[in-house]
Amino acid sequence: MYEGLSSPNIHTPENIPEYASIVLHYPSASIWAGGTFIMTRPDAYPSKRLNAEIIHLGKIEELHRFQRNDRFAEFGSMVTLDEILSTGKSVLPKVLIDNISTIGSRLITRRATIGGSIATSGFTTSFPATLIVLDATAEVRFMKKKRLHSKWMQLTRLLDKNGRITLPQNGLISRVRIAFTDKNLQVFDETGSFMNDPENAVSVSFAATLDQDVLINPRIAFTFPNHGICYSRDIDNIFTTLRFPLDDSEVMTLESIIFTFIDSMFQTLSPLQRTRTKGLLTNIIDRINEESLTIPTEEKNL
Helix, strand or coil, X not given: CCCCCCCCEEECCCCHHHXXXXXXXXXXXXXXXXXXXXXXXXXXXXXXXXCCEEEECCCCHHHHCEEECCCEEEEECCCEHHHHHHHHCCCCCHHHHHHHHHHCCHHHHCCCEHHHHHHCCCCCCCHHHHHHHCCCEEEEEEEECCEEEEEEEEHHHHECCCCCECCCCCCEEEEEEEECCCCCEEEEEEECCCCCCCCCCEEEEEEEEEECCEEEEEEEEEEECCCEEEECHHHHHHHHHCCCCCCHHHHHHHHHXXXXXXXXXXXXXXXXXXXXXXXXXXXXXXXXXXXXXXXXXXXXXX
């Protein structure tokens, strides 16, 4: 038992104004959503800090709401990943469904929340990158001059220069909005274990519309759990200039450009992580090449 250990103080607000009041009194309090990440970390609990303050969001009804229309689905930040699958599997983008399906068993997805999966501190899950390639937006609540403010922001705007999702001080994600998409190329792929071997794990999220031999509005993002997310609009723009299928020299040039950007952000990737990243990128390029060579069904019947 740790010397001087004391139990944390648990705050359970039932609405957003109560949350704001607690944050004003305890600005350094930790926010607890589903708890699936912290409970898997060695020595995470009991806390070594004296008089630790925890704000549990589970009783805030607003954060559990889900609604949809013809253009998008909107999830409160306490909606679990399992609830996302059960309520939107038939309409949500394939890349999102595939991502959730790889995160873990239902024991995990029934507890893990969409907000917690985005805002996990000190560790990056694969989920934010998928939301980024889908151009998702989040409603962020934050304190300013002792008042609670609200602002809708694209997930890309929450990325800092180190590839980490960063919220304003005492910031809280309250809602996430995901637009429906008809992009005909959507890929999520992951290799290695994010939870058991984060130093060597990597995932990639990709979405685009392939129109004959060109990509329209492509987006690609890599996630390195202990480092952050590698996303660049410049890389997306390079994809739009290419005509598929690519030959070997064009593939090598594209890979070199992408790895130059990755290396500029993360200089300490493990050799295995780099090899796996190249493999994931190669798989995506092969998929695009293959799709660009496929003759549409209606043309076969002419």
